[in-house]
Amino acid sequence: MANGMGELTVENVNHxxxxxxxxxxxxxxxxxxxxxxxxxxxxxSSGSGKSTLLNLLAGLTxxxxxxxxxxxxxxxxxxxxxxxxxxxxxxxxxxxxYNLLPGLTALENVELPLIFAGESKKKRRIRAAEILEKxxxxxxxxxxxxELSGGxxxxxxxxxxxxxxxxxVLADEPTGNLDSKTEQEILDLMRQMNRESNTTFIIVTHEQxxxxxxxxxxxxxxxxxxxxxxxxx
Amino acid sequence: MKFIDSFRIVWRNLxxxxxxxxxxxxxxxxxxAAIVAMIALSLGLKANAVxxxxxxxxxxxxxxxxxxxIPEEDRVIPDDERKKLNMAAVQELxxxxxxxxxxxxxxxxxxxxxxxxxREGYIxxxxxDVRESAAYRKDEIEKGTYLTGAPQEVVVSYYVxxxxxxxxxxxxxxxxxxxxxxxxxxxxxYFSRRGxxxxxxEGPAPFDMVGKPAxxxxxxxxxxxxxxxxxxxxxxxxxxxxxxxxxxxxxxxAVYAPLSLVKEMNDWLNRSRGEEFGDTSSxxxxxxxxxxxxxxxxxxxxxxxxxxxxxVSDLKKxxxxxxxxxxxxxxxxxxxxxxxxxxxxxxxxSLLVASIGIVNTMIMSxxxxxxxxxxxxxxxxxxxxxxxxxxxxxxFIGLIGGMTGLGLAWGAVELVNYFGKAGGLMDSLGFxxxxxExxxxAVIPTWLALFAIGFAFIIGLLAGIFPAIxxxxxxxxxxxxxx
Numbered sequence: 141m142a143n144g145m146g147e148l149t150v151e152n153v154n155h156x157x158x159x160x161x162x163x164x165x166x167x168x169x170x171x172x173x174x175x176x177x178x179x180x181x182x183x184x185s186s187g188s189g190k191s192t193l194l195n196l197l198a199g200l201t202x203x204x205x206x207x208x209x210x211x212x213x214x215x216x217x218x219x220x221x222x223x224x225x226x227x228x229x230x231x232x233x234x235x236x237x238y239n240l241l242p243g244l245t246a247l248e249n250v251e252l253p254l255i256f257a258g259e260s261k262k263k264r265r266i267r268a269a270e271i272l273e274k275x276x277x278x279x280x281x282x283x284x285x286x287e288l289s290g291g292x293x294x295x296x297x298x299x300x301x302x303x304x305x306x307x308x309v310l311a312d313e314p315t316g317n318l319d320s321k322t323e324q325e326i327l328d329l330m331r332q333m334n335r336e337s338n339t340t341f342i343i344v345t346h347e348q349x350x351x352x353x354x355x356x357x358x359x360x361x362x363x364x365x366x367x368x369x370x371x372x373x
Numbered sequence: 374m375k376f377i378d379s380f381r382i383v384w385r386n387l388x389x390x391x392x393x394x395x396x397x398x399x400x401x402x403x404x405x406a407a408i409v410a411m412i413a414l415s416l417g418l419k420a421n422a423v424x425x426x427x428x429x430x431x432x433x434x435x436x437x438x439x440x441x442x443i444p445e446e447d448r449v450i451p452d453d454e455r456k457k458l459n460m461a462a463v464q465e466l467x468x469x470x471x472x473x474x475x476x477x478x479x480x481x482x483x484x485x486x487x488x489x490x491x492r493e494g495y496i497x498x499x500x501x502d503v504r505e506s507a508a509y510r511k512d513e514i515e516k517g518t519y520l521t522g523a524p525q526e527v528v529v530s531y532y533v534x535x536x537x538x539x540x541x542x543x544x545x546x547x548x549x550x551x552x553x554x555x556x557x558x559x560x561x562x563y564f565s566r567r568g569x570x571x572x573x574x575e576g577p578a579p580f581d582m583v584g585k586p587a588x589x590x591x592x593x594x595x596x597x598x599x600x601x602x603x604x605x606x607x608x609x610x611x612x613x614x615x616x617x618x619x620x621x622x623x624x625x626x627a628v629y630a631p632l633s634l635v636k637e638m639n640d641w642l643n644r645s646r647g648e649e650f651g652d653t654s655s656x657x658x659x660x661x662x663x664x665x666x667x668x669x670x671x672x673x674x675x676x677x678x679x680x681x682x683x684x685v686s687d688l689k690k691x692x693x694x695x696x697x698x699x700x701x702x703x704x705x706x707x708x709x710x711x712x713x714x715x716x717x718x719x720x721x722x723s724l725l726v727a728s729i730g731i732v733n734t735m736i737m738s739x740x741x742x743x744x745x746x747x748x749x750x751x752x753x754x755x756x757x758x759x760x761x762x763x764x765x766x767x768x769f770i771g772l773i774g775g776m777t778g779l780g781l782a783w784g785a786v787e788l789v790n791y792f793g794k795a796g797g798l799m800d801s802l803g804f805x806x807x808x809x810e811x812x813x814x815a816v817i818p819t820w821l822a823l824f825a826i827g828f829a830f831i832i833g834l835l836a837g838i839f840p841a842i843x844x845x846x847x848x849x850x851x852x853x854x855x856x
Contacts, residue, residue, distance in 0.1 A: 200751070200850040221756045228753030239748045239853060243389055255378045256753040300752060 145211050146176030146307040146340040148197065153206030155192060166192050167363045170206070174356075176307070177338040179331060181351040184360035191312060193360065194344045198231065198310050199223040211307055228257055232301030232339075234330075236313035238293040240285040246272060246296045247281040253304045271299045275329060291322035295329065302333055309333075311343045315350060327353060374758050383765045387773075390738060394770055397734040400727030401774025401829050402781060404720055409782035409817060409825045411716035414789065417815035419709050426705075433675045434509075435685065437466065440694040456692045458668040466673055469687050471680035476506040477668040479635045481642070484592035487529075487537070487628055489582045489612065494537035496529075496628045498589070500635025509674050510616075510629075517583035517614030520631055527587070528614040528629040534582050536626060582612045589628075593642050606641060608634070636666065727774065728836040735767050735840035739847075746844055747852025756845045763841035764834060771833020775826040779817075782825070786815040 150172040156165040166189045174180050184190045195201045196208060199215045208216040211230055218226060227233075240249045247268050254264035272281055275295040285293055294314060301309050314330070315323040327350060334341050343350060351357045359367040387394045426432060439456035442449050456462060458477065466475045479500035487496045501510075503520045510519050510528075520526050589608045594601060610630070675684050688695050739746070746759060793814035 195850055198751070200848075224750060224753065224755040224758075227751060228755070233751050235853070239744070239751075241745055241748065243385065252749070253753040255382075256374050256749070256755070256758055258375055260375075261378075304753065 146338070147209075147211065148172070148174040148308060148340065148342070149207075149209040150193075150197070151207045151209070153196065153203045153208065155189075155196065155201070155204050155206075157192075165363060167196075167203075170365060172358060172365065174340060174342065176340055177334070179334045179341045179355045180343070181354035181357045182342060182344045182360065183346060183351050183357055185346065187362075188360040189363040190344050190360050194310055194312055194342065197342065198233065199227065228253065228304065230307050232304070232306040232309040234294070234297050234301050234309065234311035234314045236316040238285070238290075238297045238317075240293055240296055240300075242285050245282045245284055246277060246288065246299075249285070249296055250299045250303050253300060257304060268299070268303055271303050272296070274333075275299045289322075290318055291325060294318065294322075294326050298326070298329060298333070302337075302339070305337070306339065308340045308342065311341065313344055313346075315345070315347060320349070323347070323349065374754075374761070379758075379762055379765060382762060383769055386738075386742075386762075386766055387769055393734055393738070394773065397730050398770050398774035398777065400730040401724065401771050401832060402778040404724035404727045404832075405775045405778025405825050405829045406781040406785065407723055408716070408720035408828075409779055409821060410785045410789075410815070411720065412713070412821055413782065413786050413815040413817045415709050415712050415716070416818065416821070417790075417813055419705060420816060421814070422705050432678055433681060435673045435675065435681070435688070436696045437462075437671045437673055437688060438694045438696065440689070440692050450692070458671050459666060462671065463668075465691065466671065466688070466693075469673075469684060469691070471676050471684045471687075472673050473676045474505045474509060474674040475502075476509075476672040476674065477502055477632065478670040478672065479632060479639060479666075480669045481591075481635060481638055484594075485638075486590045486592075487533070487587055488590065489537065489585050489587040491539050491541055492537040492580065492582075493540055494533065494626070496533060496589075496626050498635055498638065499627045499629050500632040500639075501629050503631050513616050514614050515617040516581065517612070519614055520629065521613070522631070524631060524634060525608075525610045526613045526631065527589075527610045528616065529582065529612055530616050530627045530629075531618045533626055533628060534580055534615065537580075537582075583615050585612055586610075587612050589638075591638055591642065606638075608638065610634075724832055728771075728832050731767050731770050731833055731836035732839060734770070735763060735837055736843070738766075739763070739840055739844045743847060743852045743855045746847050747849045747855070750847075750849035751853060760841045760845040763844045764837045767837025767840065768830050768834040771836065772826065772830045774833070775829020778829065779822055779825050783817060786817055790814050 150170050153167055153170040154165070155167040156163045158164050170193065182190045182193060192201070196203050196216075197210070199208075199210075199218060203216050206216070207214055210226075213226065215223065215226060240246075241252070244252070247265070250268040250272055251264045254267060259267070269278075269281060272278065272295075275298060277292060277295055277299070280288060280292060280296075283292075285296070288296065294317075298314075301311075309330075311330070315326055318326060330341060330343070331353065333339060343354065345351060357367075357369045358365060359369070423432070437458070439458065440450060441455065463475050463477055466472060481498040481500075485496055485498050486493055501520070503522045507519055514528070515531065517528070520528055587610050589610055591606045591608065592603055593606075594603050596602065616629075673684065673688070675681050685695050749759065790813045
């Protein structure tokens with residue numbers, strides 16, 4: 141299966157949790173193709189398997205059956221270290237609870253992926269400050285996470301996800317902890333970044349507002365894809 | 374990831390849990406301090422012991438004599454079996470492994486006087502093999518050069534120019550004093566005695582005799598019809614050099630001359646005596662001596678201090694008796710080896726306990742930082758990055774312990790040295806042979822300091838291996854979910 145940068149394909153994936161005899165099947169026969177630059181929402185009630193699917197896409201879990209291709213690479217066959225390197229190079233993550241390192245300032249948190257990538261101090265400072273400014277945090281570079289509001293923390297988190305120019309950004313309930321006004325701001329930011337750099341966004345959400353503003357919504361129910369709705373252009 | 378960045382992250386983590394870092398490194402600190410202080414003490418004691426031995430002579434120089442007695446067989450060696458210090462012996466000694474040079478010596482202990490200008494003094498003439506001894510004696514030259522091999526050269530020891538007196542001048546001064554004494558009052562006598570006699574009481578002022586011509590006067594005595602006769606012979610020589618001050622007082626007023634010159638003088642002294650007496654038995658022995666010139670001493674120079682013990686045992690097998698402070702060294706080495714083993718054992722145990730402490734601390738901080746590790750893995754840290762960070766962290770705990778331990782040991786060493794000096798501990802331990810030379814009880818050489826720090830760092834690294842692997846194996850997904 142040939143894929144370009146930012147493209148993502150899931151082929152015949154079945155997955156279950158648990159070990160040994162007691163297995164809880166979670167995903168059944170998933171087939172998805174997401175094109176470059178798409179802004180896709182993964183929706184479904186809790187327990188529908190949407191978070192599991194996201195983890196599979198991120199390479200945090202390996203599928204029991206089936207193949208997952210990201211950027212034409214079969215990440216379901218990568219080992220742990222290859223996955224780490226692949227994430228560093230091609231993927232950005234946004235979490236519901238932000239997951240910023242509490243000991244580091246906003247700037248340092250955004251710098252961290254570049255530190256692991258071996259970027260020089262000067263270059264990464266410039267890059268991190270630039271992207272934080274885009275997020276509207278120019279006055280907050282030296283604040284620690286506990287000195288920032290939820291919305292601000294999520295902006296730092298988005299900046300961190302985008303700082304190494306990934307081709308795909310995966311977000312797990314990015315607006316779940318935010319009020320509706322902030323939710324809209326964050327959503328607008330993500331859409332803006334999606335458009336500007338043509339980065340593929342895959343967002344797990346159960347909020348209707350998020351789903352409505354996506355290019356496409358994939359509904360999951362009891363581990364199966366039940367509906368694919370493409371937003372009319 | 375760049376090294377400097379990993380260093381910053383590690384440092385930040387250690388600083389964040391500074392109390393725990395400090396407490397954990399205390400274990401390493403105590404272990405390191407124990408090792409360093411103990412090794413420093415045993416090194417210092419050993420150095421003092423060796424120094425006090427060295428004041429008896431150079432440790433790599435052995436004086437060889439024929440053995441008279443074999444303790445193993447409880448047997449006195451009869452005269453004809455006994456080794457002789459002749460040329461054959463010199464060749465035999467040269468062949469022993471580890472021997473750098475064989476320096477035979479012939480002494481003239483009879484009446485020999487050295488005269489330079491108007492000064493003169495009694496000396497001990499020491500004939501040396503110029504070629505064999507040059508390499509080792511050159512360094513001991515203070516002024517001028519060592520014997521070059523030219524026939525009429527001599528080198529004097531440090532004390533010779535300081536003990537030679539201007540006999541004529543002293544006589545003149547003595548006469549003047551006597552004159553003053555008879556003419557002046559009591560007080561004046563006192564003053565003049567002080568002023569004039571000072572030179573005589575405190576020893577003559579040293580003078581430079583290097584490069585000056587000198588005369589050695591030999592005196593032999595013989596009887597004719599119960600009448601004691603003295604005969605003198607002057608030998609013209611040139612003083613080419615003077616040796617440094619030496620701790621070794623065995624050669625106090627020695628004048629070193631080429632062996633051939635001393636042999637010639639020796640022949641003159643013996644021959645005339647024998648001829649004058651017309652004694653056939655002594656003539657026979659003299660003839661024998663001429664066939665087989667026997668030295669008074671043979672000094673063997675050993676290549677290095679480490680070789681001394683093996684050379685000593687080889688020489689004993691050949692039938693020589695060896696006198697050297699190095700024989701004491703053997704005992705000292707054994708003694709300190711035992712001490713070092715015991716102290717090493719104590720330190721090893723304390724470091725083992727300390728390293729378990731590090732492992733414990735690291736596992737605890739991994740538990741605490743599980744979520745952080747997960748986040749780092751998701752945003753681009755590789756398995757190796759994580760492993761490296763935790764390895765460095767525990768290595769640094771070891772390093773901190775090592776450095777503070779070194780500081781502690783240094784303080785302890787200073788204290789011991791201070792009180793040791795004040796209390797004369799060295800003397801009571803029996804290592805005070807050097808007397809005024811005794812300075813420090815314990816020393817921390819650079820290699821020991823570096824070794825201690827390096828060792829503590831390695832202990833930390835080793836203790837970090839297991840926790841680091843554990844950290845890197847954490848599932849990113851579960852790590853993120855943990856709170």
